[in-house]
Structures are given as structure tokens and as C-alpha cells.
Amino acid sequence: MHDHRKGPSQMTAVSAADIAPTAYAWQIQATGLKVRVGRKRMAVDGLDLSLGTGVHGLLGPNGAGKTTLIRTLATVLRPTEGTLELLGESAGGMREHRALRRRIGYLPQEFGYYKRFTVREFVEYMAWLKEVPRADIPGAVQRAVERVGLADRADERMKALSGGMVRRAGIAQAIVNDPSILLLDEPTAGLDPAQRLRFRELLQELGTDTCVLVSTHLVEDVAAACTDVVLFAEGRSVFQGTPDELAAAGGPEHAGDSPLERGYSALLLNPQQVRGTW
Template sequence: MNLIVHDVVASYGRRVVLDGLSWQVSAGVTGLLGPNGAGKTTLLHLIAGITTPRRGTITAIGTDGQHNSKDKGFGKRIGFVPQHFTFAAEMSVRDTISYAAWVNGVPRRACGAAAGQALDRVNLKERADTKVRTLSGGQRQRLGVATALAHEPELLILDEPTVGLDPGQRLNLREVIADIGTRLPVILSTHFVEDVTHLCQRVGILAGGRMVFDDAVEKLAALVADASVDVGLGSPFERAYAGIIERLGGDNA
């Protein structure tokens, strides 16, 4: 799938959050960065079909043609893992994924097989029959990804998936995301620049309601010489990112 966001405007009351934003996402893992309050979650909800823009279009181009985010069933093409989610603690891991598959249109008789495939993709097969309440934080995040993959979406959206994880859990989740990115497009919204540098082929920076940077990750790191702030302990990527945000008058993410 190729995703095209064109001239999108979104607002809450009189406050404009996205102001004529355009962006394109294709194969691999694409990072989404921006200061707090920049509108990243709003953009993700629009792409997932949860809300609709006040103006502009969001179009998915797949093997079966073009589809608009306002079309019925558009959201079924997307797998979305929000930053905050909950599961029924007493359900098994397998049943949780099977239920997610059914909710997203998978025939009941096929939900078990769909759950098994999703478990394989996130390396949780050995926990299939355990209760959700027994999972670690990293395992819960991988379960979230599995529920988003169970209906075989054409695009996966992850909103801050590594928040609250320890280094080992974060590494395990990164490996899962990297593998998924070889099979379908992934949008990774994060505040951790390490996630972007390790996982992403491209990165978009959202600030002031617009996409102010959209290029290869290496191109952003190369801007370090032009960064206008000194992040003494930061990596070249962090210094470049901080410089762009400061020049735009925003707070560092």
C-alpha cells in the first residue's frame, strides 16, 4: 500500500491542529516525530479512519485500486496500536487475538488460524494459552501489535509503542517491528530518536500543523552541521532534530 495525505486540515473547535498537511508513506518503516501537542496522534487517527479531516484527502493505493479514508470499511485496511490500550486480564492471549480478528471482519472459523499467524509474527507463540494478566510490559506491547495484525491489514500504525519498556523489552519489540516492516508499510510515532535511527528508512517531522521534514533518516542526521542548538550529550540525529524544532519555535520532543 502507498498512503497519500493531501492538504489535510483538522481542528478541535477553533484550534487548528493540522493546517494543510501533505505526506506520503510507502514500503518499510516510516518514523513520525514532533513536539508534544504537534498533532501526531490526530494525524494517526485520521489515517486509521477513526476520524475524518475537515478538509483534504487521505488515499490508500493498493493492489485493488484507490480508497479514500471516508469510504466505508477503510479502517479495516489499517492495523492501529494506540499508545494506551487495555485487554481483558482473564482472557488468554490466543483468544484476545482471535477476538480482535473477528471484530475486524475475519470469519469466525478463520480467527483461530489468524491468531496463530499473528502470534508467530510477534514471537509470542509460547504464551498463546496463558492469561493476559501474566504478561510482562514488553509482551503486552507485542500482544497489542498481534491484535492489530490479525486481520492482515495493508498498513500498520504504532503510536509510542516502546514507552515504558526496559532496554531488553524495547530491543525485542524493535526486532518485531523491523520484521513486519519487510512485509508491509509501518508508521512509527515515537519520542525516542533511537527507535527512528534503528528502525526507520524515512522520517517525517510534524510541527506547526505541517510536515516540516520528510526524507531519509540519514538526511536528517546530515543536518547536524546546521543545527542551531547544542545538545552536548546528544547524537548527531538528536542535535539535527533539536535544531529543526528550535528554528520552528517549538519545544523539543
């Protein structure tokens, strides 16, 4: 007998995860974070940082500690002191981060791959490592390679690609699991101007529902793609604010070819003049 008490809304299965409230205020939250590299040097030295949905630029000179911070947020390195929460979970100490890593996308400056793999095989392999459900992998891989403009090269071997294309394959593996946190370390290295433009468009799309942190030393990448900027120097944040606020910190007396570059130069020379930061 047909049960007329079941309406259309009752026929749709909804998991507890779909209706559960978000249990954290920030996707990334660090307090007094310190990370030692080697025996003595603190590459991250007392960082307070709170980042939510959007595209955040991590800007700073070479050697500032940006890569160490990104690696720590990716759970590759352990904090030496302080607290770090990712998606509401503690990321300090010796805890197993397997479940957390499923929700993180990470592109390091240098990443390894089997040269005989095709682009599709490489991204499939990374999806498997991230424990994307087997049935979902083909579709997830296709979406990822399309988003980085490699659909027409998906069945070419990695060893046959240019440096910029390898970088785009690296971005594809970082987004294949639809991460809640996306960490990109110098993602535009090797990309030509047209590819950088498409990448910025992709960042803006991803930032609508993802916490994206982009480490770079290219000020103009920040201007075009980021909703806010963290200026990082000697292991510490010396500025947090919008690109417009960064530009306003400089003047004609400071080095740079654009207002953003002049603001960048001014703040690195004199962090005490920061105004309106969060």
C-alpha cells in the same frame, strides 16, 4: 474420459484480486489535510504526505499532533479539510470504512481489553472484529503471537501480564489481519531494551511489503528501524527524509547526545534550514 488439454498451470485457481494491478501510487496520500480537535485547534494543519511500502517514522515532541494524525489515518477521526486517500480509497467525509479497516492495523497509545481474556482470546477477538475469515483465525493468531514473542504466554490472562507484555499483545492484534497499512502509536512504550531490539527487527520484516507508520518521540527508535522520517511539529511536517539526512541537519551547537538528536533539535528550532527533503 481424461481431458489431456488441461495442463498443470490450468489446474491452479487464481482469483482476479491476485492478478489485478495496484490501482494506487501510495498507500497513504494526504493533501492539505486538516483535522480539528475541539472547537478551534487544528491538531493537523495543512499536511501534505505520501507514504508507500517501508517503515516510516513519525517523530515529534509531545503535543505535536502525532496521535491525531495516526487516529485520522486509522479512520477513527474525520478530516476537517483537505483530502486523504488510503490504499487508493477516499477516507474523508461520512463514508463507511468497514472494508478499508480490514486492511489496516492500528495500535493506539491506550487500548482496551477484557482483563479476564487470555492473550490468545484477546487477539482472536480482535481478528474477529477485523473480519478475518473464521477458518483462518487460529493460524493468524498463532503467527501474530509468535512474531511478538508471546507464544509461551498465549494462554495467560491479560491481567497477569506486565505492561511491556500487554504492549506486545497490542502489537499482535495490530498485525493479526496481515494489514496493508500498519499504524503504531508509541509502540515501544513499556518495552525493555531487549524487547525493543526484537520489535525493531519485526518492523524491518514487516516493512518489506507493508506501509508501516510508527509514531514516537524516541529518536533512536527511528534510527534503528525506519527507512525514512517525517518530523512533525505544531500540526505540520517540517522535514521528510532519511535518518542520515536528519542527522546531517544538526551540528555540535545543537542539543542532543547523538547526531540524530542534534538534527532533530536543529529542525525544530529552525525548520527553514531543511535541505534535500521530498
